[in-house]
Amino acid sequence: MNKFKQAVAVLALCGIVQAAPAQDRGQKGQVVQDGIAVKPLKGGALRDLLAPEGAMDQAADQQYTALLGQARQKGVLVAENDPQVRRLRAIAERIIPHTTRWNQDAQQWKWQVNLLKSDQVNAFCMPGGRIAFFTGIIDKLRLTDDEIAAVMGHEIAHALREHGRDRQAKATTTGLATSALGALFSAWSGYDVRGLANTAGQLYVLKFSRDEEREADLVGLDISARAGYDPRAGIALWNKMAALNQSGAPIDILSTHPGGANRIQQIQSHMNVLLPLYARSKNTSVDRLPPYRSNVALR
Ligand SMILES: [Zn+2]
Incomplete structure (x- = not known):
């Protein structure tokens, strides 16, 4: 098939998918009455063709496995029976059942949650549910x-x-991921833990x-509100982050997550739909919720 015909076929396919009823990925056109409104994922069939999920998942799996292996070797992978790892996994376990509303594929994800010993204020979730926290974010923000x-x-x-999927796809298809993996291994033959985590x-x-x-x-x-965690923690979290940032401490997570000043304002303006989810998970009503309590003081 020549390129033009291929393009026409792709467009036709997109047309069919767009016109199809709600079953596609389980969420096309679905509107929910409670919480944040679910929107269909971007891209549809064209995205699947250009950035096959299998390739992305494989690259993410490779990188996450490499990260864990190297961290273990360096002695910075916190043990499974550590109370902080158990704490993270218990929280994840409560949140995970509520993820499929936003992406049906999450049902098949092989979720992993790990903790790395590093003073970085950082955390991430790679495609496919591969989560890592750094001890720095928990300790420095006293979360x-x-x-x-x-x-x-x-x-x-x-x-x-699937944020950044188009950018991830580009890295995967151009072989960037493979060469970066090579760079990763050499970087980890060094001693610096901070460097290790940065490269990852x-x-x-x-x-x-x-x-x-x-x-x-x-x-x-x-x-997190559906899982029974107070959504007002989002405001406390970003306030803590801002306070630490003002003290001049490096906050790694902010360099990849550019929220800006109106992030807290946006969260606040959606409390009317977030708080009812939390109240429902606690079998109570919004007006009966106690005021939010954080541990406030920063180190
Ligand atoms: Zn972010």
Whole structure:
């Protein structure tokens, strides 16, 4: 088939998919009455053709496995029976059942949650549900469970909504991922833990756009609120982040997640749809919820 015919076929396919009823990916055109409104994923059939999910998943799996292997070797992979790892996994376990509303594929994801010993203020969720937290974000921000859920929800939301998929696809198809993996191994033969984590981060965490940030903030708090975590933690979290930032401490997560000043304002303006989800998960009503309590003081 020549290129023109191929293009026509692709467009026709898109047309069919667009016109198809709600079953496609389980969410086309679906409008929900509660929480943050679910939008269809971007791209549809054209995206699947240009950026096959299998290739992306394979690259993410390779990179995550390499990260864990190297971290283990360096002694910075926190043990499975560590209370902080258990804490993270318990929070993830509550959030995960609420993810499929946003991406039906998440049902098949092989979720993983790990903790790396590093003073970086950072966390991520790679495609396919591969999550990592750095001890720096938990310790320096003294995150409560609700606030960890806000971070985790945000990171999971990026993966669910396939943010940066076009950029990831480009890296995968041009072989960039493979060569970056090589660079990763050599970087890790060094000793610097911070360097280790930075290299890992650059592999797949492309800088998210402000639109993607806005969506991740809301989708993340939607799923954490359904899981029984207070969405007001989102406000506390970004306030803590801003305070630490002002103290001059490096905050790695901000370089890939450009939220800007109106992030808190946006979260606040959606509390009317987020708080009812939280209240429902606690079998109560919004007006009966106690005021939000954080541990406030920063180190
Ligand atoms: Zn983000």
